[in-house]
Amino acid sequence: MKNKNKKKLELSDILSNVIVIFFALLSLFPIYWLFTSSLKNSSDVVKMPPDWFPASINFSNYVDVFSNQPAFKWTLNSLIVATVSTVGLVIVSSLAAYAFSKLNFKFKNIIFVIFISSLMVPKEVLIVPLFRLIQDLGMVNTLSGMIYPNVATAFGVFMLKGFFDTIPDTLREAAKMDGATEWTVFYKVMLPLVKPGIGALFILNFVQVWNDYLWQLVVGQEVNSKTLMVGIATLMQDLNPNFAYKMAGATIAAVPMILMFIFFQRYFTRGISIGGVKE
Amino acid sequence: MRTDRVRENITGYLFILPQLLLFLIFIVYPVFEGIRLSLFKISYTGETFVGFTNYMTLIKDPVFVKSTMNTVIFVIFIVALTVFFALFVASAIFDKNAKYVSLIRGSYYIPVMVSMVVMTMVWSFLLNPSNGLIPHLAREMDMSSINLLGNKNTVLPVIIFITFAINVGQAIILYIASMIGVPKDLFEAAEMDGASRTTVIFKILVPLVKPTTTYIIIMNIIAVLKIFVVIQLLTGGGPNNSSSTMMYYLYNNAFKYNQLGIASAVGVIMFLITIILSIPQLRAMFKN
Numbered sequence: 001m002k003n004k005n006k007k008k009l010e011l012s013d014i015l016s017n018v019i020v021i022f023f024a025l026l027s028l029f030p031i032y033w034l035f036t037s038s039l040k041n042s043s044d045v046v047k048m049p050p051d052w053f054p055a056s057i058n059f060s061n062y063v064d065v066f067s068n069q070p071a072f073k074w075t076l077n078s079l080i081v082a083t084v085s086t087v088g089l090v091i092v093s094s095l096a097a098y099a100f101s102k103l104n105f106k107f108k109n110i111i112f113v114i115f116i117s118s119l120m121v122p123k124e125v126l127i128v129p130l131f132r133l134i135q136d137l138g139m140v141n142t143l144s145g146m147i148y149p150n151v152a153t154a155f156g157v158f159m160l161k162g163f164f165d166t167i168p169d170t171l172r173e174a175a176k177m178d179g180a181t182e183w184t185v186f187y188k189v190m191l192p193l194v195k196p197g198i199g200a201l202f203i204l205n206f207v208q209v210w211n212d213y214l215w216q217l218v219v220g221q222e223v224n225s226k227t228l229m230v231g232i233a234t235l236m237q238d239l240n241p242n243f244a245y246k247m248a249g250a251t252i253a254a255v256p257m258i259l260m261f262i263f264f265q266r267y268f269t270r271g272i273s274i275g276g277v278k279e
Numbered sequence: 280m281r282t283d284r285v286r287e288n289i290t291g292y293l294f295i296l297p298q299l300l301l302f303l304i305f306i307v308y309p310v311f312e313g314i315r316l317s318l319f320k321i322s323y324t325g326e327t328f329v330g331f332t333n334y335m336t337l338i339k340d341p342v343f344v345k346s347t348m349n350t351v352i353f354v355i356f357i358v359a360l361t362v363f364f365a366l367f368v369a370s371a372i373f374d375k376n377a378k379y380v381s382l383i384r385g386s387y388y389i390p391v392m393v394s395m396v397v398m399t400m401v402w403s404f405l406l407n408p409s410n411g412l413i414p415h416l417a418r419e420m421d422m423s424s425i426n427l428l429g430n431k432n433t434v435l436p437v438i439i440f441i442t443f444a445i446n447v448g449q450a451i452i453l454y455i456a457s458m459i460g461v462p463k464d465l466f467e468a469a470e471m472d473g474a475s476r477t478t479v480i481f482k483i484l485v486p487l488v489k490p491t492t493t494y495i496i497i498m499n500i501i502a503v504l505k506i507f508v509v510i511q512l513l514t515g516g517g518p519n520n521s522s523s524t525m526m527y528y529l530y531n532n533a534f535k536y537n538q539l540g541i542a543s544a545v546g547v548i549m550f551l552i553t554i555i556l557s558i559p560q561l562r563a564m565f566k567n
Contacts, residue, residue, distance in 0.1 A: 013476050016371035023368075024386035027444060030401040031389055033412070037404065046410035049419075096298035105291025111299070116564060118306050120497070120557035124505045124526060125549040128533050128542045129312035130305065152305035157298060182290045211394035213508050214526075218534060229396045236400055236512055243404050250400040254393040261392045265385065269452055 031254075038062070038248040045244040061248035065235070071252060073224055074231035078253075081143050081216070081227055082209040085150035086202055093156025094198065098186050100157065101164035102172055112161075115154040123149050124214050131218055141225040146216050150209055156201050163197030164190065203267045207257055228253045310550065316543035333544040342520050343545070346528040353439060353506055353524065358499045360443045361450050362492060368447075369454030370480045374466075384455055388448035395508040398445045403513050406437070428514050431521045438509055438522060446502070450495045457491040458484060490563065497560045501553050525549055 037045050038061055039054045065071050099105070100112050123130065130149060131140075139145030167190060175185045191198075216227045226234070232249040240246075261268065292299075317333055319326040337343045372383050390398050405412050406427055414425035427433045461484065469479050485492075507526040510516055516523035516531075525545060533542035 010476075013371070016367065017375075020368050020371045020383060023364075024383050027390060027448075028386050030398060030405065031393065033405065034397070034401045048410065048415045050412060050415070092297040092301060096295040099291045099294035103287060103291040103294065105288045108291065111295070113565070115298075115302065117554075117557075117561060118302070120501055120560065121306075121310075121550060121553050122501060122505045123306075124507070125529075125546045125553065126306070126309040126313055127529070128539055128546055129309035129316060131533070132316075132539075133305070133309060133312070148301065149305045152298075152301035154298075154302060154306075182294075186294075207392065211392075211396070213394075213396050214530070229394065232400070233396050233512060236403065243407070243410065246400060247404065250397045254397045257392045257394065258389060261385070261389065265381065268388070269384070269456060 031258075034247050034251055034254065037244055038251045040244045042242040042244055045242070045247070061242070061245045062252070064245055065249045065252065069231065069235070069249075070224055070226075071228070071231065071249070074226055074228040075252070077143060077220070077226065078210055078228040081146045081150075082206050084143070085147045085209045086205045088147065088151040089153070089156045089205055090198055090202055092151060093154075093201070094160050094191065094194070095186070096157045097160035097164055098190060101161050101167075102169065102190070103182075112157075115157055118154050119158060123153070127214065127218060130215075134219060139219070141220060141222050143225070145219040146227070149215065150205075150212075156205070159201050160194060160197050163194040167193050200267045203260065203264050207260060210257060313543050313546050313550065316540060317547045319540050321539040329540070333540045334548075336541060337544055337548075342523060343525075343528055345520055346523040346525050349435065349521075349523060350504060350506070350525045352435060353442070354500050354503045356439045357443050357446075357503045358496055360439070361447050361499055362495060364443070364447055365450035365454050365495065366485065366488075366492075368451050369458055370484055373455050373458035380455065384448075384452055387451045390445045391448040395445060396512065399441070399509050399512045402441050406513075429518055431518055434514060434518065434522045438513065441513070442503065442506065442509055446499075450499070453491055453495055454488060457488045461487050493563065494560060497556060500556055504549060504552065504556075 036054045039057045039059070040051065041056075041058055041060070044051055044055060096115075100108065134140060134145040134148075137145070139148070171189060172185050175189050176182075180189070211229065213229050213233070217230045217233075220226045220230055223231075232246075232253050235246045235249040238246070316326075318328060318330060320329045320332070368383070368387065372380050406414070408414050408426040408429065413427070417425050427437045465483055465487075466479055469483055474482070505526045506524050507530065510522060510524050510527045511530070514522045516527050526549070529542050529545040529549070532538040532545065
């Protein structure tokens with residue numbers, strides 16, 4: 001009886017896992033198609049029935065993207081926007097998170113509640129007033145215009161406060177006893193202890209800004225102030241009917257993120273789970 | 280003693296000052312400015328107060344009504360698909376060997392990493408009626424409708440499927456993390472009693488990960504509410520506005536038709552929806 005039960009149970013388990021694997025492969029297929037198409041020449045890419053493996057590998061589409069479009073400039077813009085936004089966010093939010101976790105000041109709880117309440121509001125719904133603000137500040141077509149709203153988000157505060165909360169208060173008190181200033185306590189004692197949190201925040205936010213689209217589309221209107229995501233999206237509307245060329249552009253935007261995921265997978269699983277789930 | 284407290288107050292405010300300033304300028308101010316703008320008619324020459332006229336115009340605009348309905352349809356179907364499929368995947372693999380788990384998790388998460396823009400471009404190629412793979416396979420299998428995006432009846436299901444397929448990895452990661460955290464002895468006890476795996480999953484696992492489910496539902500509702508990239512790059516809202524969404528409508532009014540008042544009103548409506556939707560999640564967060 002027990003045996004029979006066990007066997008039945010395994011069958012449903014095996015069946016579910018077969019389905020899971022099948023869909024996992026299906027979910028990877030578009031990525032495979034993206035890469036292989038980008039390596040085909042303009043006639044092979046539209047051949048039907050298709051070449052499931054590229055018959056020959058050629059990088060001319062990549063050369064074309066970089067020579068026909070300011071793709072280097074776009075990549076550089078994306079790198080700057082993602083890096084500066086993220087470094088800025090890490091700095092301002094680690095300072096604030098430390099204060100919310102360890103210091104006492106008037107209206108602390110109210111301010112924190114307001115911060116957290118803003119977490120769920122996507123900046124896209126504020127796009128009209130935000131764009132007019134950027135316009136008034138003379139930041140249209142500048143990278144600063146893309147960066148500032150990213151640094152303002154309260155997500156980092158929420159995430160890092162959780163890390164500061166796990167550090168015992170006695171550590172701060174002991175350091176203060178020894179005559180350390182608040183800044184020394186923060187910078188020398190606490191900050192090194194929340195490094196894993198900062199790492200996770202850095203990577204999550206970098207990817208998010210790199211992949212962001214609408215805000216960068218609205219702020220970067222001139223061809224040279226576009227970011228990579230916005231730039232390659234314009235290839236879609238390009239009159240050039242060569243899909244291999246478009247796929248090469250898309251690949252250029254995708255590869256850095258895939259590499260990041262492969263190298264930092266640990267941080268993603270941890271960071272995303274901290275993002276909101278507390279049992 | 281008193282000066283100490285004053286000092287601590289000042290220190291606290293100095294630490295939060297940079298974040299607070301940015302927050303006030305780039306989040307709080309736009310919220311109020313958005314509400315104000317939604318009550319004005321805005322042109323190059325100036326602003327005229329028009330009260331709720333913009334909101335009335337919206338309600339009477341069939342394209343806005345259609346965009347709202349589409350958004351609601353997208354939210355319902357995409358969120359439901361995401362939750363069910365992610366639960367299924369996570370519960371099937373969470374107790375397997377760690378290498379296998381991270382391989383499967385990675386396969387589903389790579390499309391999330393690669394971004395909506397890139398994935399939408401690939402799907403647009405795959406679905407291209409003249410030289411895409413999917414229409415070709417459909418022809419091979421003798422199916423008639425090959426222009427899935429140009430057909431009013433197929434465009435919504437296709438967008439639902441694509442958005443779901445690109446983003447489900449996020450929910451899978453969350454579920455796996457949460458299921459791995461469930462104490463093992465709970466399962467062992469149930470297995471001792473002769474419960475099947477399916478029973479264990481439905482009776483123990485699913486109820487235990489309910490906070491994760493709530494979180495996933497809310498986050499996904501808000502994410503789908505602002506659905507834009509797929510619409511702009513795949514269908515352009517077409518055919519004949521049949522796939523337009525609130526965010527796409529907002530964008531067009533703001534940056535194509537220069538109807539800033541109308542666009543702001545859409546923004547305010549979406550803002551209110553997100554605030555209302557996030558109340559349960561915020562409550563759960565504050566309990567901690």
